[in-house]
Amino acid sequence: MNAIGIFLLTIAMTFAYAAAYFILKKQKYSFITGMRNRTNEEIKKLQKSGYMKATGRLYLIIAIELTIGLLLTMLGISYAFEIAVGIFVLLFVVGYIYIQKYELKERRQTAYLSSVITGFITIGIVGYILSRGFLGNELVISDEQIEITGPYGVEVSLQEIREVELLDELPEINVRTNGYAFGERLMGNFSVEEYGSGKLFVHRESKPYLFIELDGTYIIINSKDVEQTRKWHNQLQEN
Numbered sequence: 001m002n003a004i005g006i007f008l009l010t011i012a013m014t015f016a017y018a019a020a021y022f023i024l025k026k027q028k029y030s031f032i033t034g035m036r037n038r039t040n041e042e043i044k045k046l047q048k049s050g051y052m053k054a055t056g057r058l059y060l061i062i063a064i065e066l067t068i069g070l071l072l073t074m075l076g077i078s079y080a081f082e083i084a085v086g087i088f089v090l091l092f093v094v095g096y097i098y099i100q101k102y103e104l105k106e107r108r109q110t111a112y113l114s115s116v117i118t119g120f121i122t123i124g125i126v127g128y129i130l131s132r133g134f135l136g137n138e139l140v141i142s143d144e145q146i147e148i149t150g151p152y153g154v155e156v157s158l159q160e161i162r163e164v165e166l167l168d169e170l171p172e173i174n175v176r177t178n179g180y181a182f183g184e185r186l187m188g189n190f191s192v193e194e195y196g197s198g199k200l201f202v203h204r205e206s207k208p209y210l211f212i213e214l215d216g217t218y219i220i221i222n223s224k225d226v227e228q229t230r231k232w233h234n235q236l237q238e239n
Contacts, residue, residue: 062095162213
């Protein structure tokens with residue numbers, strides 16, 4: 001189970017439900033960006049135009065989407081967390097651009113422009129982060145070396161390998177020094193309990209983990225396919 005993903009989705013979902021409730025039921029607008037800088041007259045005009053209700057409904061739709069994403073993540077569906085985050089971002093960006101139609105006429109054009117620019121930047125950044133999690137790492141074993149393909153990949157001579165074993169539990173992460181950590185994916189350079197600094201290429205929810213001890217460092221890798229991880233272990237033992 002993706003504990004970190006579940007925690008993040010729970011926080012985001014709770015916030016979205018709270019925002020929808022206060023906007024739609026209590027007519028409290030502190031959850032809406034920029035309302036504190038609006039005059040009372042502008043707020044009344046936005047209420048009349050439907051801006052407030054549209055924003056509250058957007059939060060409600062997002063909350064429902066996050067609820068579904070949370071349930072799927074708790075059920076252990078592959079990449080449910082990443083997909084939920086991706087849909088959330090798209091809903092928020094498209095919805096935020098759409099509700100500018102209810103903005104005050106004198107601010108509408110500027111609001112459209114700023115929301116579109118912000119939306120494209122947000123989608124680009126989040127899309128890049130999420131896409132990294134879908135990129136796989138494979139362990140390629142030859143007569144002289146092993147190669148880990150994909151992001152943060154590395155080549156290691158077989159002579160450098162001191163020990164290989166399967167770990168039933170992933171050591172606790174102390175710090176990410178240069179790598180990727182999002183959802184269930186860990187890739188790159190990390191420092192972990194017991195072993196110190198090394199490289200991880202891990203799907204957290206797909207036990208076991210193949211530990212490869214090297215001269216002064218290590219690699220921990222696994223596949224979403226449990227049998228593939230065991231196959232890598234057997235191949236390295238034979239070498």
